Amino acid sequence: MDNAILLGIMWHLVGAASAACFYAPLKKVKNWSWETMWSVGGIMSWLILPWLVSAILLPEFWRYYASFDLATLLPIFLFGAMWGIGNINYGLTMRYLGMSMGIGIAIGITLVVGTLMTPLLQGRFVELFSSPGGRLTLLGVLVALIGVAVVARAGLLKERAMGIQAEEFNLKKGLMLAVVCGIFSAGMSFAMDAAKPMHEAAAALGIDPLYVALPSYVVIMGGGAIVNLAYCFIRLATKSNLSIKADFSVAKPLLIANVLFALLGGTMWYLQFFFYAWGHANIPAQYDFVSWMLHMSFYVLCGGIVGLVLKEWKSVGRRPVGVLSIGCLVIILAANIVGLGMAQ
Template identity: 60%
Template sequence: MSSILTGIGWHMVGAAAAASFYAPIEKVKKWSWETTWVVAGIFSWILLPLAVSLLLLPHFLAFYAAIPGHVLALTFLFGCMWGIGNVNYGLTMRYLGMSLGIGVAIGVTLVVGTLIPPIVHGQLLYLLTSRSGRFTIAGILLALVGIAVVSWAGHQKEQRMGIRAEEFNVRKGLILAVLCGIFSSGMSFAIDAAHPMAVAAQHAGVKPLYAALPSYVVIMGGGALINFAYCFFRLAFRKDISLSRDLSEPRRVLLLNGSMAASGGIMWYLQFFFYAWGAANIPMHLSFVNWMLHMSLYVLFGGLVGLALGEWREARGRPVRLLWLGMILIILAANLVGLGTAS
C-alpha cells in the first residue's frame, strides 16, 4: 500500500509540473510563439532526455542498438502521434475556447490512453470482473465528471471575463478536440510500447525507478520531429513571424526569453520524469492506471495553479465553487484508483 501511495505522490509532482510549465513561457515577450516553442522543445524533448540517458546508461549507443527495431519504430511512431495531437491542440482552443477545448481533449485522451493499452494486452475481462478493475473504471468515470465540472467552471469564468474563442464553432471544435485527445494519447501508447526498453535498462544496471527514462529519447524524439516541423514551416512561410527577427532582439531580451522558454521546457520534461517514478511504484498488472492518474491530476493542479496565479479573481461566485467541486471529484477519483490498486 505504501508503494502505491508513493506512486500516486510522484504522479502528483509530475502533474504539478505539467500544470505549471506554461507559466514561464507566458513571460516571453517579443518572440513568436513558434520560436518560443522550439527553444522550450530543445530542452524538453532533446537535451534533457539525452542528458538523463547518458547519465543512466553505461553504454549509451550500444543500449539503443540492442533494442529490437520494431520496438524502436513503434515507440517513435507513437511519439509522432503524440506530436500531432500537440500541434492540433491550438486549433482546438481556437474553435472551442480554452476551458471547453482542454476539457474535451483531456477527457478523450484520459479514456483512450487509459483503456486501450489493457484492451490490447487482453486485460479487458480483468478490468470488468476484478475488484481493482472495477475501482479503476469507477475512478475513470468520476475523474471524467470532475474534468467536465472544472471545464464548465472555466467556461463560465471566460464568459464573465468576456473571453471568447477566436472563431467559436462547436462542430469544428468538438471534432478537433476529439482528434486532439486521441492523438495526444499517443504518449500513453508510446510508454506502453517502450516497456521492453525499460526491462533492457534494468538489465543494463539502471534502477527500476529510472528504468523508463531512456525510452524518452525515442518517444520525445518522435514528438519533437512533428512539433519542430510544424514550427519551422510556419516560421518559413508566414510573413508576420520570423526566426531571424526574433533572434535579432537585444541581448537582454534574448537572455530573458531564452531562460523563460528553457524553464518551461525543463518543467515540461519533469512531468514525465516523475511520471516514470510514479509508474515504477504501481504494480505492473495495473500499469494502465498511470495515465488516468496523470491526466486527472493535471487538471486538478491546473485549477490550483490558476487560483494561485489569481486567474479566477475576477470570476468569483459560482465558477469558483464549481472549480472546487470539480477538483474535489478528481481527488476522490484518484483515491478510488488508489483503493483499487491496493486491493
Template identity: 60%
Template sequence: MISIISGIGWHTVGAASAASFYAPISKVKQWSWETTWAIAGLFSWILLPWIVTWFLVPDFSSFYGQISSHAFLGMFLFGAMWGIGNVNYGLTMRYLGMSLGIGIAIGVTLVVGTIMPTIINGTFLHLLTTRSGQITMVGIIIALVGIAIVTYAGHKKEQALGSQVVDFNLKKGLILAVFCGIFSAGFAFGLSAAEPIRLESLHIGIDPLYAMLPSYGIIMGGGALVNFAYCFIRLAIKPELSVRHDFSFPWKNLIINGVLAATGGIMWYLQFFFYAWGQASIPNSLSFVNWMLHMSMYVLCGGIVGLALAEWKGVGSRPVRILCLGMIVIVIAANVVGLGMAAEA
C-alpha cells in the same frame, strides 16, 4: 499500499509541473509563439531526455543494441502521434476556447490512453471481471465527471470575464478536440511499446524509478519531429513571422527570453520524469492506471495553479465553488483508483 500512495504522489508532482510549465513561457516578450515553442521543445524533447539517458546508460551502443528495431519504430511513431496531438491542441483552443478545449481534449486523452493499451495488451477483460478492475473503472468514471465539472467552471469563468473566442466553431472544435485527445494518447502507447527498454534498464542495474527514462529520447524524438516541422514551416511561409525578427533584439532580451522558454521546456519534461517515478511505484499489473492518474492530476493541479496565479479573480464565487467541487471529485477519483489498486495488490 505505501508504494501505491507514493505512485499517486509522484504523478501529482509531475502533473503540477505540467500545469505550471506555461507560466514562464507566457512571460516571453516580442518572440513569435513558434520560436518560443521550438526553444522550449529543444530542452523538453531533445536535450533533457538524452542528457538524463547519458547519465543512466554507460554504453549506448550495447544498451540499445539489445532492443529490436520493431520496438524503436513503435516508440518513434507513437511519439510522432503524440506530437500531432500537441499541434491539434493549439487548434482546439482556437475554435473552442481554453476551458472547453482543454476539458474535452483531456477527457478523451484520459479514456483512450487508459483503455486502449489494455485492449491492445489483451488485459481489458481484467478491468471488467475483477473486483480491483471494477473499482478502478469506477474511479476513472468519477475522474471524468470531475474533469467535466472543472471544464464547466472554466467556461463560466470565461463568460464572467467576458472572454470571447474569435474563431469559435463548435463542430470544428469538437472534431479537433477528439482528434487531439486520441493523438495525444500516443505517449501512453509509446510507453507500452517501450517495455523492452524498461526491462533492459532493469537488467543492467538501473534503479526501477529511472528504468523507463532511456525510452524518452526516442518517444519524444517522434513528437519533436512533428512539432519542429510545424513551427519551422509556419516561420517560413507566414510573412508576419520571422526568426530574423525574433533574434534582432539586444542580447539581454534574447537571454531573458531564452531562459524563460528553456525553463518552460524543462518543466514540461519534468512531468514525464516524475511520471516514470509514479509508474515505477505502481505494480506492473496495474500499469493502465498511470495515464489516468497523470491526466486527472493535470486538471486538478491546473485548477490549483490558476487559483494561485489569481486567474479566477473577479469571476464571482459561484465559478470558484464549481471549480473546487470539480477538484474535490478528482481527488475522490484518485482515492477510488488507489482502493482498486490496493485490492489488486
C-alpha cells in the same frame, strides 16, 4: 493503501503540477513568435534533457540503443510522433473552442482513450470486471472523467463571467480538432506500453526502477520533436508575418531573457514525464494503464489550483470557484478510488 501505490500517485501529482506550471515562464517571453518560443523550449524538453539524462544513466549509451531492432523502436517512435500531433492540435483546439470547452473535450477523450485502450488491446479489459480491484479501478477512471467535466464547466462559467471568447470560435472545426487531439495525445500512454522492452533492458543493466523508463524518452520524445519542430519551422519559413531571424534580432538582454525563460518552460515540460516515470514505476504492473488517467486528471486539478493561486478567478464570483472546488474534490476522490482498487 499500499505505501508504494500512494507514493506512485504522489509522483504523478508532482509531474502533473510541473505540466500545469510550465507555461508560466513562457508567458515572460516577449517579442517572439509562438513558433520560436515553442521550438526553443521544445529542443530542451524533447531533445537535450532526454539525451542528457540517458547519457548519465546508461553505462554504455550507444550499445543500449543499438541492442534493439527496428521492430521494437519504430512503434515507440511512431507513438511519440502521434503524441506530438496531439500537442499541436491541443493549441488549435483552444483557439476554436476556448480553453474550458477545449480542455474538457480534449483531456476527457485522451484520459479515456489513453487509459482504457491499452488493457483493451491486450485483452485484459474484461478481466478487470471480474475482480473487485479491477471494478474499483474502472470506477475511479469514470469518477476522474466526471471531475474533469466539472472543472471544464467551472472554466466555462469563468469565461462567461469575464467575457472571454474563443479567438476564432468554430464549433464544428473545434470539435473535430478536440477529438483528434484527445486520441493522438494518448500516444504517450501507448508509447510507454510499447517501450516495456526498453524498460526491462534498462533494469537488466542495474538502473534503479524509478529511472528505467527514462532512456525510452529519447525515442518517444524524438518522435514528438520531429512533428512539433517541423510544424514550427515550416510556419516560420512560409508565413510572411513570422521570422526567426527577427525573433533573434531583439536587444541582447531581451534575447537572453527569452532564451532562459523558454528553456525553463521546456525543462518544466520535461519534468512532468520525468516524474511520470517515477509514478509509473510504483504502480502495480496489472494496473499500469491508470498512470495516464492519474497524470491527465491531476493535470486538470493542478491547472485549477494554479489558476486560484495566481488569482485568475478573483473577479468571477462565487459560483465558478465553487464549481471548480467541487471538480477538484471529485478528481481527488477518483485518485483515492483508483488507489484503493490497485491495493485490492
